[in-house]
Amino acid sequence: MSKLKILCICILLFVMLACENKSKTVSLEKDGTLYEITDQASFYYPNRLSIDTSSDNVDAVHFIDDDEIMTYFSLMDDTDNLIEDMPDLYQGQLEEEGASDVSYRSITLDSGLECYKFYGKYSSSGMKFEHVVFFTTECTYALTYQASETVYDENIEEINQYLESLTVHY
Secondary structure: OHHHHHHHHHHHHHHHHHHHHHOOOOOHHHHEEEEEEOOOEEEEEEOOOEEOOOOOOOOEEEEEOOOEEEEEEEEEOOOOOOHHHHHHHHHHHHHHOOEEEEEEEEEEOOOOOEEEEEEEEEOOOOEEEEEEEEEOOOEEEEEEEEEEHHHHHHHHHHHHHHHOOOEEOO
16 A cells, blocks of 8 residues: 555656646847837747748738747737627637637736737637737737647647737827
8 A cells, every 4th residue: 555655756756747847938138039029019920930021911010930829910900899808700710710718808908908818729620719909999919829739738838938028109
């Protein structure tokens, strides 16, 4: 019986140490690159991603690697929607674009911005995503990440630090 207890304790310690080693804190200044959009917004993106200059979409900036895409975009809003309705409308838009299992929660970034974090998956491609979105009455600002499920699961803890570096100057 005592050997079984020792074995269980060893397994538990091994699992705890393995989980602890996965935690990775990045230095945004060292491991990332600052990207600034004039007086509008700024954020960091990982050095392993490169700016996609082949995109025709001038309203968005894409940072890519093999299985990863980080995107920044802002959308002007000339509707009379209330800010408190915007998260549900944004979720509906994601679902309309083919996302499934979409959920969101409110977060406060280190910059003090009250944002929303959206999670989900595009069923057709198997890509998982996370969006950090800041809503104002005039504009929606979003910094997004999507990757294949395996890459997403491996990198999301690190990527969250970049997503949460979003600063909007409004």
